[in-house]
Amino acid sequence: MQEGVVQIQERARAKKLETYPDLKTVDTTPVRVTLHDCLACSGCITSAETVMLEQQSVDEFMKQVSSEDKAVIVSISPQSRASLACYYGITPLQALKKLTTFFKSLGVKAVFDTSCSRDMSLIESCEEFIKMYKAQGKTNCFPLLASSCPGWVCYAEKTLDPYILPHISSVKSPQQTMGAIIKRFASFNMGLRVDQIHHVTVMPCYDKKLEASRDDFLFSIEEGNEEAGAGKFTEVDCVLTSGEMLELLQAKCSDFTLLDESPIDRMLTNVDETGHLYGSRGGSGGYAECIFRHAARELFNKELPSHLEFRTLRNSDFKELTLEVEGEVVLRFACCYGFRNIQNLVRKVKSGKCQYQFVEIMACPSGCLNGGGQIKPKKGQSGKDLIQSLETAYLNEVDVSDPFENPIIKGLYDFWLGYPGSEKSIQIMHTGYHTRERSVTAQLSNW
Ligand code: SF4
Structure with a gap:
């Protein structure tokens, strides 16, 4: 086949x-x-x-890692790190260090953390929101809808009218942002040509495989830099889910918990001088909260407290956050997870009745920690208990930080992209969406 x-x-x-x-x-x-x-x-x-996703499989990963011609680089999502940590009863930091040992023993060149690239996605999203707000006014063009969930983006492109696509943020997801950083900038610092790199990500869902295979994420090397490699390249070559990662560990290593803890590759990992992991809040990236804080500061000169209270609406997967200034609600954001809530939301967008300026939309109920590719609950453990443990592991060990203060990302802007929202950032860190023909449905209607 x-x-x-x-x-x-x-x-x-x-x-x-x-x-x-x-x-x-x-x-x-x-x-x-x-x-x-x-x-x-x-x-x-x-x-x-x-x-049959042969390009996106453990077998393909093993083939590439044993190839002399390829330098394999692995980027691990914080959700997958939490999933493996909970499964093995260790901390996410231990999980990352042991994964580094494991991957390097196979011949992987570097192991990074997509919390780092997520900070760039968050900064670009903040910039995009402020630009939109200033250009269009408080209510004209909203809502801006988050784009980091490929399940939601795919649904919007295939099943919703084109009215929804202009609302979707053009910022690439943390996975694709990491791919762009590695293949279009960091590779040169590592002395590698783009065509030598095989970039693998470890993600909480299968939809990330679809995302990595989108034509929109193919790129060519800029003119004048052909020695870096010729042809068209993908930002991410292979995506493994947390569950597939567990299968690989079980096949190749007798007891993962006994592996040594290797030093972390700091080039693209959010780890500070004292060895602590840092990053944004939120098991699905913290887009709503981060942009909300930034907008409050930039537009209304308000510094918000470290804890923001989301108000639960219809159910725990639909929450909103508001900012009032002199008795008037000036910012109204929401988190909307799961297709049931998404369908209600898009109906409101279509009818012009959506009152939110930004919505963090995620296809999975409970968000990315509950992604379809995460490790399943153990015998006797309920799904709810597992999510609770994942949230605890995810949040407790990561020092919450402002993405604008991330020294790695600051360096990338200084030496490469210029500034958030620059022409180069838009060209490399943003993407577009298209109405996609529902060819299967069309054919099935003839049955
Ligand atoms: S919400 Fe689910 S489908 Fe969307 S990115 Fe997260 S894990 Fe993947």
Whole structure:
């Protein structure tokens, strides 16, 4: 079977014909489904039987890591780090250090942390929001909708009218931002050509595999810099989920908890001088809170307290945050997780009744810590208990910090991109969205 292609075979068609005998006259050529048809609904994409993602697999990772021609670089998400830490009963910092030992023993060149690139995504998002607010006024163009969840972006492109796409933030997700940093800048500091790098990420969901394979994230080397490598490149070559990472550890290492703890690769990892991890709040990236704080400071000269109280609305996956100045609500943001809440929200956007200026939208109920690629609860552990443990592990060991103060990101702006929202930042750290034809649906309607 061709890579990345699902074939609906005789069995499924026969069942349909039996159920609906009047459909016998229809063309019964098997329908071909590609990754471009995926709605990221988690229905089939999580099933190893139906999707052949050979480029995005443990086997491919092992093939690349044993290739002499490739330098493999791994970027680990904080959600995956928390998932592995909870599974093994260690801290996220220990998990990161042991993962560094593990990967380096296989021949991986460097192990980074996407909390670092997330700080750049957050800064670019803050800048984008302020620009939009200043250009359009308080209510004209809103809401701006977060773009870091590929499940939500894919749903918007495939099933919603084009009215929704201009609302989606153009900022790349932390995964793609890390890819852009590594392949378009850091590689040169590491003495590597782009075509020598195989960039692998460890992520909490399968949808990140789809994100990495989007054509929008292909790039060519800038003119005049051809010695860096020729051709078109992807920012991320392979995505492994937290669960796949666990399978790899179980296959290759008899007891992960007994591995030594290696020094962390500091070049693109949020670890401070004293060895503490730092980053933003929020198991899904903390977009709403970070932009809210920044907007309060920049637009209303308000420094907000370290803890902000979100107000729960219909359910725990729909919360809002407001800022009042002289009795008037001047900022109204929301976090909206899970498709049930998303559908309600987009209806309001369409009818012009959405009162939010920014919404952090995530496809998974409870957000990324509960992603479909995370390690499943242990026997006897409820899903709720697991999320609680993940949140505790995730939040307790990371010192909360302002992304604008991240010295690594400051360096990247100083030496490479200029400043947040610069022409170069827009070119490299932002992307676009497109209405995608629902080819499968169109074909299925003929059944
Ligand atoms: S909310 Fe779920 S689908 Fe979206 S990025 Fe997070 S884990 Fe992936």
